[in-house]
Amino acid sequence: MTEQGKLTRALIGFSAVVIAVCAVVVTVKVVGTHPQRPLLDQEAVERQASAAVRAGKMSRDNVFCPTAIEARKGNKFECDVYVAPGESETVKAEVVDDQGGISMSKL
Structure with missing residues (x-):
């Protein structure tokens, strides 16, 4: 009986360790998975801001x-376009759809 008792306690201890490891793995997976929204193309945004201030350039x-x-509808931001040294104009922008369409206007 003593041998069987030791084996049972060892199995219970081993099972507890396995369950704890599984719990940690599941927690890391759940915490680590979050949907990431697509981002706007930085170069395209800056070219569009330039065109809004510099007559199409x-x-x-x-x-x-x-x-x-983030390419999220309603997201607003501003860009600074320097037209001469020390002289800038601000462009107000808003993402108009979740596909990354943006609307810009000079302030």
Whole structure:
């Protein structure tokens, strides 16, 4: 009986360790999985901001927009477009659909 008791206790202890490891693995999977929204193309956003200020000229030079802008309808942001040294104009932008369409207007 003593041998059988030791074996039973060892199996119970081993089972507890296996259950604890499984719980940790499941927790890490659940916490680590979160849907990530697509981001806007940084270059395209800066070219569009340039065009809004510079009469259609789509150069990214001296255009500063936030990075990692989510393509989420209603998301608003601003870009600064430098037209001359020390002289900038601000462009107000809004994401108009979840596919990344944006609307821009000069302030």
